[in-house]
C-alpha cells in the first residue's frame with residue numbers, strides 16, 4: 785500500500801531520466817524533429833518544442849513564412865540574404881514555438897530545438913523567460929556575427945547539446961579509460 789501511495793505522489797521523472805524505453809529528453813527532441821518535417825523550407829527544416837517544469841509540452845513550432853502569407857515569399861537561400869531570399873521573411877521555429885504557447889507564459893521552461901538558436905531567437909528565448917536550451921545541431925554555415933551574438937546572449941542559460949542515450953553511453957566509454965589511468 786505504501787508503495788502505491790508513493791507512486792501516486794510521484795510527479796513523474798525529471799527531464800532526461802530514462803523512463804523505460806525512452807529518455808524524456810529524447811522524446812522531446814523527437815517531437816521537435818517531427819514538427820520540423822512540417823517546414824516548407826526545402827533546404828533547412830527546423831523544429832522546436834517547449835516543455836514546462838512539470839514535463840508538459842506547452843509550445844511547438846517550425847520554421848515557416850508568416851501566417852496567411854505562406855505563398856507570398858521565396859524560399860531561396862543564399863549569401864546575399866536579400867529581398868529575393870527567405871531570410872527577411874521566414875519566422876524561425878523557436879519564435880513560432882513561443883508564439884504558439886498554450887500556457888500563460890513559458891517562464892522557467894526548457895526549449896528543445898533541432899538547431900542552435902540564432903541571435904534573434906536567443907533574444908526571444910531570453911525575453912520569454914525560458915531557462916534552458918537543448919539543441920541538436922550547430923550548422924557551420926551560419927553568419928559568424930549572428931552565431932557569436934547568440935552564444936553571448938545564451939551564455940547566461942548555458943545551451944546544452946542533446947545527446948541520445950546511445951551517444952551519451954559511447955561518450956562515457958571513450959572518456960572513462962582516460963579518467964581511470
Ligand SMILES: Nc1ccn([C@H]2C[C@H](O)[C@@H](COP(=O)(O)O)O2)c(=O)n1
Pocket residue numbers: 825827828829830846847848861870874875876877878899900901902905
Ligand atoms: N535557430 C534557427 C535558425 C534557422 N532557422 C530557419 C530559418 C530558415 O528557414 C532556415 C535557415 O536557412 P539556411 O540558411 O540553413 O538555408 O532555418 C530556424 O528556424 N531557427
